[in-house]
Amino acid sequence: MKTILSILMLAFFIPAVSQNIRLNAYSGYVFDDKVDSYFDANNYYNGKIKGGYQWGVGLEYLASPQYGIEISYLLQSTTAPTTYLQSGQLGGVKTSNFDMKLNWIMLGGNRYMKKPGGKAEMFGGLMAGAVIVDFHNPDNGNDNSATKFAWGLKGGVNIWASPKVAFKLQAQLMSAVQAVGGGLYFGTGGAGAGLTSYSSMLQFGLGGGLCFALGGATTKPK
DSSP states (O other): HHHHHHHHHHTHHHHHHTEEEEEEEEEEOOEEEEEEEEETTTTTEEEEHHHHEEEEEEEEEEEEEEEEEEEEEEEEEEEEEEEETTTTOSSSSSSEEEEEEEEEHHHHEEEEEHHHHHHHHEEEEEEEEEEEEEEOOOTTOOEEEEEEEEEEEEEEEEESSSSSEEEEEEEEEEEEEEEEEHHHHOOSSSSSHHHOOOEEEEEEEEEEEEEEEEESSSOOOO
């Protein structure tokens, strides 16, 4: 965690001396997402990534009053109750409640729209990067992790309470292709190696946060 935050700070240290830099603090709720894979009647799993609290930070460089480039880190700790069956599995169908952490490391672009003299600043953005998925199986003590390609989009509004500080409201959609799988759930030495197929993940969230103008006050659009 400390290493990730250090990278975020160093990535923007030099331009922060003379350019317009923003520090974004994120806080919100992510909703449940279903994951499943059905290989055949003897090899399948279905479960749910439970919703919960997500927080994060982002450092953004404003290339112009209308466009920003941001690197961000988001974290969610949750559980994934899952029912599964594998060929040769003793005891038949099983249900486990796996511990799960999602670490999103994203790079994206933001587009801003603000009326001259107004306090409300609308924005929308696209993101791409990676998600590190960490799993713990409480039934056998196994831990496993995987790093997958991720993308996202967001939209909302910054409400500037002063030239340096704004309250942020936003909605976002985050996705990782082929991110959650049987091999990741069960781990080596667990239920077996018969089911290794993967399921994509799609998470919708609502939240807000704070925006701090570090390299200067908010700029006025042309």
